[in-house]
Amino acid sequence: MTVIITRHAMPTQSAEDRINNFEEVALGYTPSLAEEEAERCLGCKNAPCMQGCPVGVHIPDFIGKIKEGDMRGAAEILTRDNNLPAICGRVCPQENQCEKYCVRKVKLGGSVAIGNLERYTADWAMKNGFKARNNDLSTQFAEMRVAIVGSGPASLSCAADLARAGARVTVFEALHKAGGVLVYGIPEFRLPKALVQKEIDGVLALGVKIVTDVVVGKTLFIDELLDEYDCVFIGSGAGLPSFLGIKGENLNGVYSANEYLTRLNLMKAYEDGAITPVLRGRKVVVVGAGNVAMDSARTARRLGAEVHLVYRRSRAEMPARAEEIEHAEEEGIVFDLLVNPVEILGDNGYVSGMRCVRMSLGEPDASGRRRPVEIEGSEFEIDCDEVIVALGTSPNPIIKNSMPRLETTSKGTIVADEYGRTSVERLYAGGDAITGAATVILAMGAGKRAAEAMLKDYIERN
């Protein structure tokens, strides 16, 4: 009888250790784990996994190189399609992407751990000073000048592809540091900032210029950029936080997840002697159940708080990745499910508690999920001194407001075709700015497709 080798789990820091530090939770495969996991790949000719990759990584090929022990070869194949592989290997929801289509998924010991192998390859490349292939300077794009708005994953991916084709790219970032959500949003313990910086350095090494402290729509306008550059890409993300709209929401101690995470990630408020302050609650309630809610809860836990997460639906509907939910639970985050906040209570201007109601699930709603219905007379109070609201974000209106002729939807997203072409000629957009809050890898895919269209349209125009 053949023994089916099951998927090799990612080694992690133990929960008891990691709640006391901000070091990365997942430790990465050892070489032997990587080789054993690579051996599990059947190298399917039709590569079903690839249909799940928004940037089109040639998955069986790079894993095949790991099997051969040719790490340089693996890195070459991986970086051909993926401009930020060390980031994707950490934060992509692979279970809904490549790994979803793996033929081993159901009966053969689980999908090949493609994400873990991607991370292993990318980390090898960084450690060994591997340089991705050089720019194609030959070329018809040597005179092409492109401005990119924002420096998150969509923009970085777009910038890298354009630079590799030989175009001259300038990225404008509103904050003082490049990286967008990768630096202000995702916590250190999931995505170390030094690693993000290395990936960005890789993009800079392609000749891309990044200018920080420029808010496009305020400091400079899109029309000025269109005058000066051949084309412009907007990758400004979805940074505007939603609040609950309930009483007490402006009390001291109520944060949007964006503010909380920005203070901690971008401004390093968790470090001793940090200048940017953050309140450190004794008991923190996080509202919401997506990845950002998990990030907030786990961050608060690391600052020493008892952390509860309230969500108005049940566990089955939680939008966060299964892995994030498990990690949060292991770290002692308490999930108060089918609970909805109705008021935040205050004492002397600061949060002192939260009034909630219990919910039950009714018929499915427009999203296909069962609609939560309030249970009458179920009101109760949670004692807490800090509340973090993680209910999603929408695109920032600054660009939209500064350029009325740019077509947008009622949700504030920019209207664009599948290649990112907007209603304005030579103006492209991609990532959360057109989709609303989504994932790093979808944004990167959009950046790539837009780069392709920009190059193609440029040739047609010239």
Place this chain on the structure above:
Amino acid sequence: MKNFEIVSKRRLANNVSEYEIYAPYVVKHCLAGQFVILRTDADGERVPFTICDYSRERGTVRILVQEIGYTTLKLSKMEVGEALADFVGPLGNPTDLTEFKSICLVGGGIGTAVIYPQAKQLRSEGKRVDAVVGARNQNLLMYVEEMREACDNLYLITDDGSNGKKGFVTDMLKELVASGRRYDCVFAVGPLPMMKAVCALTRELGIKTVVSMNSMMVDGTGMCGCCRLTVCGKTKYACIDGPEFDGHEVDFDEAIARSRIYREQEQNHVCSIRG
């Protein structure tokens, strides 16, 4: 010249200085009423300051800084020729007082920094502009000559009577209206309790009042919600919806409570820099 270099620095009162910063990007489109966010150094916090004057020719922006916290003290130790780590803007919306013809500007403390460019702007539009400028004492009054130049009438008032009349800006405003002055708008900028008091008075007097909210901020672009306040029962962001609002609709008590959130932490930082 280096980007964000301090071009000139001038002491205006014992803990207030005016800085002229080289920032060609910021100066390109900035207008009265907007603000910048700066960091002194790579470990610094992000702090907003109202643009109090600018020169497109020189490529510079002026801000007024009162040394009250870590960053402002740190800034006070920087000299001409040194450069700030970051200086981003213009942020927020420019002032729009187009519908008014006779305006009384009210400035308290370094709020004068905000009303000075307004005075120049409004006068250039042919409007009648009076200003009431108040401070705790004579040493804390600033921009007096500039303001006298920029307004039709300037009225000074100090808490201790060391310059101008003795009393608060509200006393002066009340007196002016009682003496027959008619204003269709009051524009008030200063400490929150002062703006609250002015709004309470002008509500009684039935004069439309605009205030500029100096909330704490992180990004200043609508991303975090740190600067949120309640206006007319609704949550607004000072950074993208303001910084100017109808003063009669602002919940000042909430704004005052929010301004104190980090008081304890701030004290520790200030102690560390004062040594």
